[in-house]
Amino acid sequence: MANPGYPTFDQLKIFLAVVDEGSFNGAARKLNRAVSVISYGIVNLEAQLGVSLFEREGSRKPKLTEAGQAVLSEARGISNDVDGLRAKVRGLLEGLEPEVTLAVDVLIPSRRVAVILREFQFAFPTVSLRLHAEALGAIAALVLDGTAQLGIGGPVIADDPAFERSSAGSIELIPVAAPTHPLALIKQPSPGVARAYTQLVLTDRSPLTEGRDFGVMASRSWRLADLGAKHALLLEGIGWGNMPREMVQDDLAGGRLVELHLPDHRGGNYPLSALWRRDQPPGPATQWLLDRFVERGASDPQPSL
Structure with missing residues (x-):
């Protein structure tokens, strides 16, 4: 042959x-x-x-x-x-990175991330990208240990001298519950009433902020490592908790969740920062991502948390 x-x-x-x-x-x-x-x-x-x-x-x-x-x-x-x-x-x-690893906070709307990454693919077709979605201190931990060149996360370990940072907007968080939850049935909740009900809390998988609580006010809480799981439990009426408004707006419109108007816990804006290591300045592709997240965040409400 x-x-x-x-x-x-x-x-x-x-x-x-x-x-x-x-x-x-x-x-x-x-x-x-x-x-x-x-x-x-x-x-x-x-x-x-x-x-x-x-x-x-x-x-x-x-x-x-x-x-x-x-x-x-x-x-x-x-x-x-x-x-x-x-x-x-x-x-x-020309100094272009062959690969960029990006770590983003799970609270950032997926639509925002997807639009930026679609533009990134067009701008840098030869650069591979790895994406990590984490919570709280895990974003900074990935940047600190060199796994990620850039992190977009919330207000944790913000004073660490190893980081450079730039404001990247904020996410509006609101307390919500299923319409059948006892808190949702109270027309005018009194201060402190939410403490008596189980609060669903997003826990941190990073040792950098292990054991620290963020936005927890109830005496009883369930801690979850996954925002999707928290969302599912809220829909089932298992507790109440804070969620990004953009993520639950369809549930609010469809009556599957209701916004809680608690006098002592009205939610707020969760500030975002772009983080990178001081000793590892961003390359061209990483800098492009940093600039896009900062530009997109400029139109967000001013942080209040």
Whole structure:
């Protein structure tokens, strides 16, 4: 059984140019080569592969054979891979990071993150990205240990001298509960009444702030490591708790949750900061992300927590 040879990348470029331009003359103009060089390149490619790529009779315009059609998709894939490799190396030579790891607070609306990352993919197609969604001190912990180059998180360990930071807006938090919860049934809650009911609290998975409470006022609480789990328990009427307004606005509109108007706990704005290590200044792609989160946060309400 015959084995195909090893075509050169130049031969594949010639093949793709003939297909794209629709003629040997067009490929010659595109590649700034003589027509004879184009013809010779195709003959050599066919010899290497052991198949005919173009039909030689019955048409003045080059027409792919069945084998040519099969080779075409593979040739395009190889060409795209090589172009991607060259772009990545060009970025490295210019100081562009090959990969960026971003850590974001789970309280940040996913829509905001998704829009920024979609723009990032367009702006830096050769840069890989790793995304961590964490809570409270875990954001800073990932930046501190070098796992993430950039963190977008809340007001924890803000005085650590290892960090540089920039304000990145805020998230509006409101106390909510299911409409069947006892707190939701009280028309005019008195101060302190919420302390008697179980509060659902997002716990911290980071040792940096382990054991510290944020926004806890009830004498009884359930601590959860996942915001989605907290949301699900709130919908089931298991306790009350603070949630980002944007995340629960559909539940409020649909009557699945109600906003609690507690005289001593009205919620507030959870301030966000962009964090990076002082000894590891952001590269071009990381700086772009930092700027976008800061710009997007500029239109948020002023933090009050």
